[in-house]
Amino acid sequence: MISRRSFLGLTAATLATATALPLARSASAATPDTFGLELVNNSGSGTVYAYVTGTTPDGRLVLLRADGTPYYPDSPSAPTTPLPEDCAIPISSGAQVSVPKMGGARIYVVTDAKLDFFLDPGPNLVHPSFLDSGDANFGKNWSFSEFTFNDTQLFANISYVDFVGIPMGLSLTSGSGTSSVSGLPAGALDQIASSLSALGGEWGGLVQTGGSGTLRVLSPHHHAAQFGGYLDAYIDQVWQKYAGTDLVVDSQNPGVGTFTGRVSGDQLVFGAESFAKPATADVWSCDSGPFALAAGASDARKAIVPRLAAALNRTTLLDNPNQPTAEDPARFYGGEATNHYARIVHSKLPDNRGYAFPYDDVSPGPDFSGAVFAGDPQVLTITINAAHG
Structure with a gap:
C-alpha cells in the first residue's frame, strides 16, 4: 500500500491531453525529467493564482516562476523576510507549466488575491497559516494539493487532513492511461460547514469564517483541546472488549504478516509491541501518544x-x-461519537476518495485515498472548483 505519509514526507477534473507539454527523459532516471502541470479554473473567480514549491533532490528549496522556470531563493539574513520574487502563476483562464523533480511539494491555489510568502534563514519557506489569525494569508481563500516527483514515480494527492478549503480535483495522464480523483464538487465547502455547525458543540467550532463567508473547515486535530475526552467512553469499551477477545491486525503485506493482540494491564499488546490507551487527540492526529512512530x-x-x-x-x-480485513465501509463513522469531520467530508466526495485523516488509505479493498500516481507521468491536471454556491 502506498502511504501518503511515507511518500510525501509531510504533515498538504478536467482531463489533460498527453501532448500538452513536451517531456524530457534522462538516461538514468526511470521517470521523465519533468511532468506537465495543467491548471483549470472552474472556480467562478476571474482572479486565481497558483504557487508550486518543494525541495529538489539535492535538498534545495525551489519555487516555480510564472513562466515555469525554477527559482532557488537565497537564505535571508532575518526571519520572515518577504520572498524576493513574485512566484504567482496566473490561472484565470487556465495555465500550463513544466515541473521538475521535487519532494514534499505543494501546489497552492488562491482566489481573488495573491498569497504572501516569506523566508526564514536556511532558506526555509514560511507557508501560509490557517491557524494564525495574524498571518498575512489567514483571511484569504486558498488551499493546496500535495505531490512528490522522484526517479520512481509522481505521487499526488488531495488532502483534507488539515482542512477543507477550495475544492479541487486531480487527473493524471501517463503512458499507461489516465487516473482521476474527483475531489469535492463546487459548493461543498459551504455544505460541509453547514453540516458540522448543525452538530453544534466542538464540531461547529471547526468552521472558520471571514468577510467573504466560510474560509475553511478545520480537521478536529487542530482543535483537539476543545474535544477533551470526546472518544474516551468508546476507547474504554474497546479496551474492555479486547481484554477478553483477540484483536487480529493484518499488515496487508505478506512479508510482515498478521498480529494478534489482547489488552493486558492497560496495554494493548501484540507480541513485542504494546500500546497505551490513546487520548482523543492521539486518534485525531494519528501521530501522538501511542501512535507516534519514533525513529527505528x-x-x-x-x-x-x-x-x-x-x-x-x-x-x-x-x-x-479483524482489522482491516473484515471492514465494511457502510459501517464507517456509525457511532454517535465518531470523526464526524471525516464522515461528512467523505459523504460529499463523488468517488469517496480523499484523505480526511492521515491514515485514510487503510482499506480492506476499496481505495479511499485521494491519490494518483504513475512511473511514467505526462500531465497532472488540477481543476479548481467553486467553494461557495
Whole structure:
C-alpha cells in the first residue's frame, strides 16, 4: 500500500491531453525529467493564482516562476523576510507549466488575491497559516494539493487532513492511461460547514469564517483541546472488549504478516509491541501518544499503528476484531461519537476518495485515498472548483 505519509514526507477534473507539454527523459532516471502541470479554473473567480514549491533532490528549496522556470531563493539574513520574487502563476483562464523533480511539494491555489510568502534563514519557506489569525494569508481563500516527483514515480494527492478549503480535483495522464480523483464538487465547502455547525458543540467550532463567508473547515486535530475526552467512553469499551477477545491486525503485506493482540494491564499488546490507551487527540492526529512512530520503529509497529488509528477514527474497532480485513465501509463513522469531520467530508466526495485523516488509505479493498500516481507521468491536471454556491 502506498502511504501518503511515507511518500510525501509531510504533515498538504478536467482531463489533460498527453501532448500538452513536451517531456524530457534522462538516461538514468526511470521517470521523465519533468511532468506537465495543467491548471483549470472552474472556480467562478476571474482572479486565481497558483504557487508550486518543494525541495529538489539535492535538498534545495525551489519555487516555480510564472513562466515555469525554477527559482532557488537565497537564505535571508532575518526571519520572515518577504520572498524576493513574485512566484504567482496566473490561472484565470487556465495555465500550463513544466515541473521538475521535487519532494514534499505543494501546489497552492488562491482566489481573488495573491498569497504572501516569506523566508526564514536556511532558506526555509514560511507557508501560509490557517491557524494564525495574524498571518498575512489567514483571511484569504486558498488551499493546496500535495505531490512528490522522484526517479520512481509522481505521487499526488488531495488532502483534507488539515482542512477543507477550495475544492479541487486531480487527473493524471501517463503512458499507461489516465487516473482521476474527483475531489469535492463546487459548493461543498459551504455544505460541509453547514453540516458540522448543525452538530453544534466542538464540531461547529471547526468552521472558520471571514468577510467573504466560510474560509475553511478545520480537521478536529487542530482543535483537539476543545474535544477533551470526546472518544474516551468508546476507547474504554474497546479496551474492555479486547481484554477478553483477540484483536487480529493484518499488515496487508505478506512479508510482515498478521498480529494478534489482547489488552493486558492497560496495554494493548501484540507480541513485542504494546500500546497505551490513546487520548482523543492521539486518534485525531494519528501521530501522538501511542501512535507516534519514533525513529527505528519496527515493521510490526509501522503496520499496526495505521490500522488501529484508522479503525478508531472510523469507530469500527469495537465491532470488528479483524482489522482491516473484515471492514465494511457502510459501517464507517456509525457511532454517535465518531470523526464526524471525516464522515461528512467523505459523504460529499463523488468517488469517496480523499484523505480526511492521515491514515485514510487503510482499506480492506476499496481505495479511499485521494491519490494518483504513475512511473511514467505526462500531465497532472488540477481543476479548481467553486467553494461557495
